[in-house]
Amino acid sequence: MIGPPGSGKSMMAKRLPSILPPLSLSESLETTQIHSVAGKLNQDCSLIAQRPFRSPHHTISQVALVGGGQNPQPGEVSLAHNGVLFCDELPEFSRSVLEVLRQPLEDRQINISRAKYSVTYPCSFMFVASMNPCPCGYYNHPQKACVCTPGQIHRYLHKISGPLLDRIDLQIEITPLSFEELSRTAPGENSATIRERVMRARQIQEQRYAGCQGVHCNAQMNSRMLRQYAALDEQSTEMLRSAMTRLQLSARAYDRILKVARTIADLEGCENVLTHHLAEAIGYRNLDRDDWAERG
Template sequence: MLVKVFGAAVQGIDATVITIEVNSTRGCMFHLVGLPDSAVKESHERILSALQVNGYKFPTSQIVINMAPADIRKEGSAYDLPLAIGMMAAKENVSTEKLGKYIIMGELSLDGSLQTIKGALPIAIKAREEGYEGLIVPRQNAKEAAVVNNLKVYGANNIKEVMGFFNGEETLEQTVVNTREEFYAQQTSFEFDFSDVKGQENVKRSLEVAAAGGHNLIMIGAPGSGKSMMAKRLPSILPPLSLGESLETTKIHSVAGKLGKDTSLIAKRPFRSPHHTISQVAMVGGGAYPQPGEISLAHNGLLYLDELAEFNRSVLEVLRQPLEDRTISVSRAKYSIDYPAGFMMIASMNPCPCGYYNHPTKACVCSSGQVQKYLNRISGPLLDRIDIQVEIVPVPFEKISDKRTSEPSSAIRERVIKARQIQEQRYADYPGVYCNAQMSTKLLHTFAEPDSTGLTLLKNAMNRLNLSARAYDRILKVSRTIADLDGSEKVKSAHLAEAISYRNLDRESWAG
C-alpha cells in the first residue's frame, strides 16, 4: 500500500514542504531514499523501539520510503514522527483519511515520547501558506507554532496520541494563543533600568540619541567606568517591537533552537553579547548544518561587542557588509542561504592595553606605540560604520554615593519613541529606510542639510579637530536624530555641535 505523509524542511528561516511517500510490499527490506542525512537514517532504530514499547508491531514487509523533493537535503531527527506514521499507515494500522490535511513533525524517544524540534514557527507559516488544515508537533513547540492564525495546531506528548488522533480513538487538544495579548503583555518589563546608573549623563544622552536614530555606537573608557552596565540597559529605551518584527525575530530564534520551552512570540528586542573568542562562522552563520549566526540572532535588536579590540580582526571585518546591507548571504559549496541581519551594534573597549590611558587619576603604563597599536586593531572601514564614539571617564565618589535616583528608562523611552515616529512618517515613501541611520547621501541632502551657520561650524570643527572626511555624513545623520528628539524640523547649529562632540575620537590615527 502506498501512502503519503507531509513534513517540512527548514532552509534559512523559511520552510519547504516535504512529501514522505511510503510503499509497503512483499519482502523484508527497508529502503530510505531522498537525500536523508545520518540522523534521518538512524530514525529506523528509534521508530522500532518507540512502536514496540507502545505495543505496536514494526512492519515486517518491505518498506520503501522516498522523501521528496529528492534534491533537498533532509537533516535532523524531526522526521521520526512522520516516518513512523507513514509506515504504520502503509500497513493499515493508521487511517489515511486525514493524513493529507496535516503536516507532522517530531523527534521520537525510545519510549515513543516526543522531543522538541527546531523551526516550528516557519513550518507553521508554511503549512498555512500551502493550505493545510493543521500541524502536529511536540507539546513543547505547540505555543510557538500556534501564533500562526487560521491553522489548527496540536501538541502531542507521544506517538500513541498521534496514531489515536488519526484513527479517531483520541482527541488532541488544539493549542490556541492570543497572540496580541501575550505580545503586548511582555513589552514593558525589563531586568535593567537606567535609574540604577549614577552620573554619566553625557553617555546616557549619547545612548538615547543612538536608540532614537538606530545609530551604531562605541564607548571607550577605563575598566569599571560603566560601559557594560549601560549597554545592558540600552534595550529598555529602544522602541518596542512591532508584531511583524516580533514574528520575524521569533522565526530566526526558532530555527536556531533558541526559544525557551512553551514560548510563543519574542516580545522584546534581542540583546546578544558574544565572547571575543567567537569564530567567523558563529558570528555570520553557516556551518555543516546551516544555522543563523549572532548577527542574525540580534536582528531587530542589539549586538553588543564588549572588549572590541580583543576580537579577532577577521571576525570584525565580516561585520562591515551586514552593517550596511542589513542582510547576510552565506554561500558554501553545498548551499546558499540569506539570513536577515538588521541590528544596532554597540561596542566598548579600553583605550590601551593597561586600560588607563587618559584616566583622570591613574597613570597609564603603556608607551605611545602600544596605545596606537591597540587602537589600530579597529580598522578604519569598520569605524566608518560607527556613528557615535563616546569617551567615558570613571564616576567620581560624590556621584556614586548620591542616593537620588536617576531618570528611569521609561521616561527616556518615551522620547525615543516620539523621535522614531517622526522618522517613520518622514521615510514612509522610501522603502527600506526606517530610521536616520539608514539615510542615503541623497536623503541627507533632502532632510539633514544644515544652514550656512551650521556649515561654517561643521567646517571649523573638521579642520580644528582633524576629523576625517568620512565623519561628515555621520555627523549629519546624528544631528538629524538630535533635531528629531528636540522636535525641530530643521537641523540647527546646536544639533550639529552636539553631533560633532560624539565624533571626538574620530582622528586620522584611528584609521590605522
C-alpha cells in the same frame, strides 16, 4: 564606548534594549523565525517580545559571528536581528572576526553561499562595543596613572581598523565617577522616560517618511533624502567643512554625521538641523581623530 575599567560601559550597554522602541509584531516574527531555525527559542515563549541583546565572548569565531557551517546556521549577528549586538572588550576580538562585521553592518543582511545552495539571513542590528583606552586600562583616567608606553597605546587602539571605526556613528568617552557622585542616592532618569523620548522622535520620523517606501527612520535615509531633510544653513555647512578637513572624515562619515544630527534635532523636537545639533554629532566622532592617543 571607550573608558577605564569599572566606569559602567557594560552596565549601560545591557540597559540599551530597555530604551529602544518596542518591537512591532512583524519585526518580532522575523526575529523569532531566526531563533526558531537556530533552535534557540525558550520552550515556554512563543514570540520574542523584547529586542534581543547578544553579547558574544571575544573568543568567538568568524562562522559563529556571521553564520555558516555545513548546514548554514544563523550566527550571532542574525540572532541579534532587530536588537543589539554588544561586543565587550572590542580590541580582544581577533582582527579577522571584526572585519567580517563590515559588510553585514552596511547591508543589514548576510548571504552565506555554499557550493550547493546559498541562504540569506537578515541581520539588522545595532552594533555596540566597549573598550579600554589602553592595555592597562587607565589612560586618561583622572586619578590613576597609566603605565603603558605610547607605542603600546597606539598598537592597542589600532586593533580596531579604520573601516570598522568609520561605521560607528557614536563614539563616546566614558569617565569614571567620583565617590561623591556614586554615593549620591538620587536615582537617575529611568528607562521608561528615556524610551518615551525615543519613541517621540521615532514618531516624528515616521511622519516625515510616510511617503517614502521602506524608510521608517533616519538611519535608512538615502543621500538624496538626506539633502532634503537634513539641509544645513550656511554657518553649519562651514562648520562641517572645517570638521571634515580637520578630522579627515570619509564620505560615509559625512552622511552619518548628518543622520546623527537629524536624530538629535528630532529628539529635541526641532524641525531643522541647527548648528548645535551638528556640533554634537561631530563631537561623537571622538576616535576618528588620529591623535586620540597623543592628545592626553
